[in-house]
Amino acid sequence: MNKETLTWVGKWTFILAAAGSAVGLGNIWGFPYKAGTNGGGAFVLIYLGCILIIGLPIMISEIMLGKRYRGSPVSTMKDAATESASSSNWQAIGWGGLIAGVVILSFYSVLAGICLNYIFISLGLEGEIDSIAKFQQVTSSPLQLLLWHTIFILITAWIIAAGVISGIERMVKLLMPMLFILMIIMVINAFINGNFSQAFSFLFSPDFSAVTANTYLSAMGQAFFSLSLGMGAIMCYGAYMSPDQEIYESSAIVAGLDTLIAMLAGLAIFPIIFAYGVEPNSGPGLVFISLLSIFADLPFGNIIGGLFFLLLSIAALSSSISLLEPSVAYFAEKNILSRPIASFMLAGIAWFIGLGSLLSFNVWSEYTFIGSRNFLDSMDLLANQFLLPLGGLFVAIFAGWKLNPSIAKAELGGSEFVFRLWQFFIRFISPVLVFGIFIFQLI
Ligand code: PHE
16 A cells, blocks of 8 residues: 555544544543652642643654654654664664553553453442452452453454554544543532542642652653653654644644543542542552442442443553554564554564563562562553653654754744744753653652
8 A cells, every 4th residue: 555645534533543542541540640649739730841841842743753754653763864864773763662662552451451341340330339349359360350451452453453544533533522521520520529629739739849850750751651652653643644734733732632631530530539538649540449439429320430431441442552553554564564463463462561560460469670669560660751751852852953954844834933932842842851850860
């Protein structure tokens, strides 16, 4: 198939697909959990700052590179470097991205599998439930986790094997607005039945006295993860963008939607956490535990809960396919492997690494890998706080300093002022901040 003919069908298709990639477990599971363990307000403020001044300029750069060079992240970076007479070593950004994608998919699929399982747990709700005990029960069985992890990753691989374009638009167009509406209903519920004022001040009144270097690093990592940046997912999707599409506007819409969904998740979940006396820093189980308590108390909670976890699983699926697509695109474009074989093989590798995350809930719960972290937390740390920001840092350096500015200008279009603004951020602000936050962590 000719690469040039592979374009998203309409203006909104790219936006929907990129939003589908960005909105996922990162927003609804990751954001509340990380905000909770990092003390709330200050984390949220730093996170929002990172989205705006680090994430947005890098997102614009990734889309721009993808749109111009139209390949997998590896060949996009290689062609970009060649055209600007830079070293072909820049393709290492693409390679790092492929690795990050597989590492993230490995634990993402385990968590998305828990979501799938929760569809049925919610549907079966009858009255009161001890949602903490339920989460422990679900995660204590390696076989049960394995079943759902396997199902989720097989669905991901199957969609990628069949070709990425056709299904995404339809899926996202219908289901994202539904997820959005359901989130609003849950925020209203939290307002009525939860401790909204305590949650609001927890999330939005920053206490900088508790901020450490690690707060910055995890907020920045969360921003990269949530926006799907630093590993080529958005770059890869940009490759299918139609040539006349506005990049600034699309990036702002995607980043805005992603942030909005994360904030809604926080506002839906924290009031309930405070009202029910759950500790905000209770870790990866936080969201599953609090959501189930919400649904157990709502009228028709079993149906609403089932629907919610179904929509969340689909949001996770539209993210997981963007984790796998860059590496499959690479193998397919080089004719090394066919698309289906590459999909199932790479998904198989992610599945295997995922076993470690799955076991960290039970059999391996005592084993630590990086620092005092279990396997899941270590993979999460490796990807969010290391691989993605590093990928983003190099994308920023390349786009700001190595890429011929006339190329960037031609692709980005728009006014001279906005171009200069982007250029200023991508040269001086984004890379310096990412680097600074890394260094701050080391000293
Ligand atoms: N952004 C996705 C989420 O929030 C996860 C993701 C990260 C997807 C990196 C692609 C690349 O769930």
